[in-house]
Amino acid sequence: MVQNFYAQERPRPRAYYQHLHEMPRIKEFEPEAALDRALDLFWRRGYEGTSLRDLLDHMDISRQSLYDTFGDKRSLFLKVLARYEALAVEGMLDTLTRTGWSRPIERPLTALVAIRGFFELFLAEVVLDRDRGSCLMANTAIEVGHTDPEIQAVVRAYFGRVEDALHAALARAHEAGELRAGSEPRALARHLVNTLYGLGVMSRAGAGRAALRQMVDVGLSVLVA
Amino acid sequence: MVQNFYAQERPRPRAYYQHLHEMPRIKEFEPEAALDRALDLFWRRGYEGTSLRDLLDHMDISRQSLYDTFGDKRSLFLKVLARYEALAVEGMLDTLTRTGWSRPIERPLTALVAIRGFFELFLAEVVLDRDRGSCLMANTAIEVGHTDPEIQAVVRAYFGRVEDALHAALARAHEAGELRAGSEPRALARHLVNTLYGLGVMSRAGAGRAALRQMVDVGLSVLVA
DNA sequence: GAAATTCTGGACCACCCAGTCAAGATAGTG
């Protein structure tokens, strides 16, 4: 399941306002947890496909608390996107920049192995999940990317971040002479990003596990000779 | 512009019901033209993002006529998808199966050239169009693919058709020895489909022309040695 | 002319939408 990818256990914060003179009742619900539940919903149903009703039911907070804590629907969505980025970075993207040694196996991790691992992770935790299937950012790009400039900028920045992480790994591979001769790391990174988020489209169109795996294999085959 | 890709001039049909005894007033509007205008709207705004109001305004027919001719919103959308497929096949996919000679230049068209031409066409007419950006079928896959099984089947069949067309071209190239040694035409076809519809995501996320072109270049580079 | 069928236009429906507001309970602080 994907859940543990973004819904980690965290210590419940108490007494947010200890620096204030007078401080009454503290927040009873966990904003981050509520945000995660909103994320889950937006991820599956999209922005327009998720109604306030749905959100209140799944976040299990009152209408009041939602508006007090997160603002209106669009503000909530922007916070969800930020949270998604943070979780994706620490949960997946970090596997790309983590160079050196793989902890459980204790053997050197080449950049190419790290890249393949990244794709495997994305395949397992996002693409093959029945009611995710696709990256939230990719969904958002399709749904409102060309309509809402601010949201588009968020998505674009996220894709840029993924591209940069891939580029860094590819540059290391390039230095190590692991790439095919004449390769351009930046172009390769862009190609990998394209391949990555194409997978979401194919998955939601009903592509099978074998076909998706083939796409990854061929997509990655441009790296090596 | 993209318009001529799907909005061809057609002879106005007259007297649909000549086989009937009594036949009064015939349809005044052109169903196919109205369908094209609905297609345009769904393409840009998505299924949920397009309201009945929008449709009536853009199709320029009465509420009555819409329901009489196309049924409810979902039925209309299914007809739109069918129309899109027909137009895409005759407007783009045919360039893949059209083997032999290119008409204006009159020189032999290799399968690889045809494939590149297909990507160029898609890039120019869909991806680089400001308020299209992405294939309608890809948009639909993301928006309702995992929710509506019937629509998913339509999208899946369409992608299968594209994959088959690419596969046929690749098989020809394979026979002609144009592909890299050890290539698997079916796997390559799937990879190309993935690359193709990833472009829509990147475009709607705001990717620039140069980046998109690089993605195509690298994506196609797996074909040749 | 009569009959048949489509057209236009607007009224109407029940429901859902995002967002606001008020009332009162509750729980921390001093």
Added chain:
DNA sequence: CACTATCTTGACTGGGTGGTCCAGAATTTC
């Protein structure tokens, strides 16, 4: 205790949703 801020609950708004229905005008064939 008083004070303060958050909580929950529910009512409410104005407007939009997809969808139905009806009346009357228009148009074609018999």
